[in-house]
Amino acid sequence: STVVRTTVPQLMACKGQRKIASLTSYSAPFARILDEVLDMILIGDSTAMVGYAMPDTLSFTIEQVAAHTAAVVRSTQRACIVADMPFGSYQESPRQAFANAARLLASGAAAVKMEGGIALADTTRFLVERGVPVLAHVGLMPQYVNTMGGFKAQGMSEESAERILQDALAHEKAGAFAVVLEGVAESLGRRITESLAIPVIGIGASPACDGQILVTEDILGLSGGRIPKFARQFADVGAVIREAVTQYAEGVREGTFPTLDNCFGVKKS
Ligand code: KIV
Numbered sequence: 001s002t003v004v005r006t007t008v009p010q011l012m013a014c015k016g017q018r019k020i021a022s023l024t025s026y027s028a029p030f031a032r033i034l035d036e037v038l039d040m041i042l043i044g045d046s047t048a049m050v051g052y053a054m055p056d057t058l059s060f061t062i063e064q065v066a067a068h069t070a071a072v073v074r075s076t077q078r079a080c081i082v083a084d085m086p087f088g089s090y091q092e093s094p095r096q097a098f099a100n101a102a103r104l105l106a107s108g109a110a111a112v113k114m115e116g117g118i119a120l121a122d123t124t125r126f127l128v129e130r131g132v133p134v135l136a137h138v139g140l141m142p143q144y145v146n147t148m149g150g151f152k153a154q155g156m157s158e159e160s161a162e163r164i165l166q167d168a169l170a171h172e173k174a175g176a177f178a179v180v181l182e183g184v185a186e187s188l189g190r191r192i193t194e195s196l197a198i199p200v201i202g203i204g205a206s207p208a209c210d211g212q213i214l215v216t217e218d219i220l221g222l223s224g225g226r227i228p229k230f231a232r233q234f235a236d237v238g239a240v241i242r243e244a245v246t247q248y249a250e251g252v253r254e255g256t257f258p259t260l261d262n263c264f265g266v267k268k269s
């Protein structure tokens with residue numbers, strides 16, 4: 001039977017019915033496996049940090065997101081693929097945002113994600129009205145690290161919580177199909193999830209959210225030791241890789257790999 005890819009409307013229909021399970025991926029080998037299980041895969045600009053060892057996400061480019069998006073799309077067939085709009089690719093104007101979003105849809109993404117509050121809602125509307133589904137990202141927005149003065153949980157005061165709720169409502173009104181809510185007080189995560197008719201996908205938000213997204217490396221023991229409070233290490237894939245590489249290196253150094261079985265033109269006796 002033909003496999004049909006999860007659509008944006010199908011993700012929206014999950015609200016109140018079942019939780020949306022999603023993770024990030026930027027490479028074919030991971031995407032191939034994630035695709036068997038998840039509803040949605042995000043090509044996050046966190047790739048700048050986990051894949052390129054950059055200190056933050058700010059220097060990641062639309063070309064890089066497009067290239068990784070194409071790799072993930074080619075290696076998947078079931079999950080809905082969403083691509084992050086990197087810093088500087090959408091903040092200038094709705095027109096700039098549309099031109100860059102179009103590049104990500106041309107690379108095979110079904111939707112784009114943008115970080116921003118009420119001020120960005122017009123951009124969300126501009127894109128949605130022109131055929132680009134938008135996943136809005138509010139709360140802790142890593143691309144705003146310099147205005148925030150670091151990566152810290154948001155919405156801890158009543159005033160700040162109210163502002164983030166208004167950010168989420170503005171994007172819903174502008175036509176966003178869902179909201180990623182990152183790094184906020186748990187009570188606010190619950191409140192926003194109850195206040196919106198579209199799915200709220202949490203990361204460091206609340207168990208009450210309509211779904212969850214995390215950076216894949218963080219749950220697999222591949223992010224260099226430190227596991228964020230909002231994540232959980234579900235496996236130590238790093239240990240599996242280390243063991244395999246160690247055995248390979250021993251084989252090479254001791255002469256047990258390769259054998260003649262691994263060679264060409266060897267007559268079988
Ligand atoms: O870039 C990213 O990985 C993200 C999520 C984890 C939401 O934006």
Ligand code: NA
Pocket residue numbers: 044045046084
């Ligand atoms: Na991101």
